Amino acid sequence: MVRFENVGMRYGAGPEVLRDITMDLPAGSFHFLTGPSGAGKTSLLKLMYLAERPSRGLISLFGRDIATTPRRELPAVRRKIGVVFQDFRLIEHLSAFDNVALPLRVAGLAEDQIREHVSELLRWVGLADKLNARPATLSGGQQQRVAIARAVIGRPSLLLADEPTGNVDDEMALRLLRLFEEMNKLGTTLVIATHNEGLVTRFGHARLHLEHGELTQERARERQAG
Amino acid sequence: MLRRLDIPLNRDSSVRFLPWIIALMVYLAGLALAGTLVLQGALQRWDRSLAGTLTVQLPPAESGKPDAMPAALELLRRTPGVTSAEPLSREATARLVEPWLGTALTPDELALPRLIDLRIDPTASPDLAALRARLAAAAPGAVLDDHRIWLDRLAGLVLSIEVTALTIVLLIAGAAVLTVVFTTRAGLAVHHAVVEVLHLIGARDGYIAGQFQRQALDLGLRGGIVGLALTLLTLIAIGRAGAATALFGEHVRLLPALELAPWHWLMLALLPLAAALIAMLTARITVLRALQRMP
Ligand SMILES: Nc1ncnc2c1ncn2[C@@H]1O[C@H](COP(=O)(O)OP(=O)(O)O)[C@@H](O)[C@H]1O
Ligand SMILES: [Mg+2]
Numbered sequence: 394m395v396r397f398e399n400v401g402m403r404y405g406a407g408p409e410v411l412r413d414i415t416m417d418l419p420a421g422s423f424h425f426l427t428g429p430s431g432a433g434k435t436s437l438l439k440l441m442y443l444a445e446r447p448s449r450g451l452i453s454l455f456g457r458d459i460a461t462t463p464r465r466e467l468p469a470v471r472r473k474i475g476v477v478f479q480d481f482r483l484i485e486h487l488s489a490f491d492n493v494a495l496p497l498r499v500a501g502l503a504e505d506q507i508r509e510h511v512s513e514l515l516r517w518v519g520l521a522d523k524l525n526a527r528p529a530t531l532s533g534g535q536q537q538r539v540a541i542a543r544a545v546i547g548r549p550s551l552l553l554a555d556e557p558t559g560n561v562d563d564e565m566a567l568r569l570l571r572l573f574e575e576m577n578k579l580g581t582t583l584v585i586a587t588h589n590e591g592l593v594t595r596f597g598h599a600r601l602h603l604e605h606g607e608l609t610q611e612r613a614r615e616r617q618a619g
Numbered sequence: 620m621l622r623r624l625d626i627p628l629n630r631d632s633s634v635r636f637l638p639w640i641i642a643l644m645v646y647l648a649g650l651a652l653a654g655t656l657v658l659q660g661a662l663q664r665w666d667r668s669l670a671g672t673l674t675v676q677l678p679p680a681e682s683g684k685p686d687a688m689p690a691a692l693e694l695l696r697r698t699p700g701v702t703s704a705e706p707l708s709r710e711a712t713a714r715l716v717e718p719w720l721g722t723a724l725t726p727d728e729l730a731l732p733r734l735i736d737l738r739i740d741p742t743a744s745p746d747l748a749a750l751r752a753r754l755a756a757a758a759p760g761a762v763l764d765d766h767r768i769w770l771d772r773l774a775g776l777v778l779s780i781e782v783t784a785l786t787i788v789l790l791i792a793g794a795a796v797l798t799v800v801f802t803t804r805a806g807l808a809v810h811h812a813v814v815e816v817l818h819l820i821g822a823r824d825g826y827i828a829g830q831f832q833r834q835a836l837d838l839g840l841r842g843g844i845v846g847l848a849l850t851l852l853t854l855i856a857i858g859r860a861g862a863a864t865a866l867f868g869e870h871v872r873l874l875p876a877l878e879l880a881p882w883h884w885l886m887l888a889l890l891p892l893a894a895a896l897i898a899m900l901t902a903r904i905t906v907l908r909a910l911q912r913m914p
Contacts (some may be wrong), residue, residue: 444819446914464911465823472821482816486627495625499822543820 394551394582395441400450402436410436411606414450418584420550423577426586428603435479437603438553440586442469442476453552465517472500475549477557479586481540483528488507489515489539490524496547514542518572534561541569546577554577554585558592570596580609624828626810628793628834633805637835637898638842640798644791645846645894647851649887653854656778656883667774669766671806673747675704675735678760687758688733694757695737700745707734737763751826755806795894799839799901805833807909818913832899839898843891 395418402411411433418424424435439445440452443459454461454470462470475496483492490511497507515524518538528536531543537557544552552573558566570592577583584601587593593600602609628634675695678685688706695704712731739745751763807814817827879887 442819444815468821468822468823471819474821476819482812484625484813484816486630487625491625495817496626496820499817499820499826505736547821 394418394422394455396453398451400440400447400452402440403448408608409448414608416601416608418582420582421577421580423574423598424585424601426584426600426601426603427588427590427593429563431441432603433606434603435555438555438584438586441551442474442553443471465581470595471494472547473550475546475547475552477540477554479555479559481536483536483539485528488525488527489520489531489612492528492539493542493546495543500547508547509535514546527592534565537561541572549581551582554583556588558589562565566592612619624834626806626813626830628810628831631806631809633802634834634838635800637802637838638845641795641842641894641898642837642846642849645843645890646849648788648791649847649850649890650853652887652890653850655714655781655784656886658780660880662774662777666770669770671739671741673737673739673766674764675737675754676762676764677733677735677758678875679732685763687789691735691754691758691761694753695735698745698750700740700743701737702740703738705736707736719773764812768805770849792897794899796901799835799898800905801907803835803902804909806831807906817914818910824907824910827910828903831906832903835902836895836899839895840891843894847887847891894903
């Protein structure tokens with residue numbers, strides 16, 4: 394599903410922020426992506442949601458080598474990936490409804506289908522009464538739920554979330570994790586970046602641990618053991 | 620006309636100027652086009668009405684010298700291809716200059732040249748060079764004017780005006796394209812975050828470009844229609860002013876009559892559409908090129 398081979402990445406002419414990343418995440422897997430701030434979690438997710446290109450190595454998503462995929466076919470690949478951005482990236486002038494509807498509109502779905510799907514999903518995340526609210530009028534937790542709804546509305550095969558529990562209380566964090574587990578049970582592959590060790594141990598899914606731009610599964614295990 | 624925009628382009632201050640700039644451009648282009656069309660029409664009419672008519676001009680009669688008029692008339696009437704040669708009466712000659720000089724002066728006091736109105740058969744035109752030479756011999760000081768030189772000069776003038784007008788229109792179009800490019804780039808910069816989100820959730824480049832191009836088409840049309848309205852108002856005003864300069868009924872005017880054929884009006888009406896389409900295409904190409912730099 395997600396395969397990296399000796400992937401390196403740098404921003405512009407800067408130093409490598411990711412080095413020799415090799416991993417193979419099978420379809421239907423659930424990974425936490427951990428590591429200290431600045432370790433490269435966001436950068437690794439960016440490579441996965443095709444916001445950045447690696448400076449070396451091979452990335453393949455859904456069995457396709459991204460480097461050789463023609464540019465015009467990338468939007469279709471992106472539509473199979475749902476992303477919860479660290480800072481949500483909701484569009485300020487659009488209502489909660491329109492924000493969540495965006496992936497479907499972009500994919501060219503009919504407006505009546507969009508209305509049905511979006512209303513249902515927003516109801517499901519407890520925002521039935523906020524359909525027309527602008528993001529600025531919503532609380533942090535509500536914005537986060539809109540962001541998650543936007544990430545999952547297109548039923549992505551791969552869901553990437555960048556510190557989705559970063560600014561919600563523990564109870565909300567648990568609820569979100571349960572939502573992600575539901576999706577995982579329905580077949581979605583997940584990668585959740587977090588530095589909430591409590592959640593990681595509590596849910597006990599596989600872990601990708603980054604230190605200084607390198608995957609160090611051993612150290613993570615040592616740390617867990619110790 | 621505007622579908623819902625995912626990108627709030629219509630709130631940008633930079634786009635507020637675009638319709639006005641396009642209005643100005645359509646206005647100038649419209650005037651240039653109308654001017655060219657009017658001049659073209661006028662030139663054709665002059666050409667048609669002057670074909671086959673010539674004027675012979677004799678110097679004013681001087682006391683003590685034999686009158687050249689009878690000799691000139693005789694020569695002209697004998698020439699094959701000439702259908703008629705009639706001297707213009709003093710009164711008719713005086714009437715030609717009356718609008719400029721009034722009636723206070725008599726033709727004698729003015730020492731006006733005497734004119735012969737010459738009609739030739741356009742299909743069997745005499746050799747004008749030979750006729751000119753013989754006329755000069757028979758009536759010293761006689762000048763044969765076939766209006767050709769005047770018409771040729773006029774055609775040259777019209778052509779240079781047309782070239783100037785076309786250059787202006789091209790410069791205007793270039794300026795319009797640049798304006799749209801800069802407005803679109805400003806829009807891309809201001810809304811970079813939204814554009815990036817759209818890109819990352821799987822929007823095709825064409826979808827994102829569509830947002831900008833619909834906006835450009837809309838602004839272009841609005842500006843273009845304002846520009847066309849200003850053009851029409853100006854043309855009507857010029858038409859009124861031109862009619863006021865009509866001297867002899869409708870025959871002599873200082874300004875050419877504002878006579879535009881239906882297809883001329885159609886061309887003018889297409890200007891806003893052309894401007895809007897240029898704006899739309901420019902916005903599209905600008906956005907597509909910018910998006911090409913995204914992974
Ligand atoms: N847009 C950027 N341009 C240049 N350097 C960046 C950019 N984003 C992140 N970095 C650098 O890359 C490294 C990894 O950052 P990041 O992937 O955000 O780590 P994390 O998400 O684990 O905190 C850091 O040293 C950071 O300064
Ligand atoms: Mg980060």
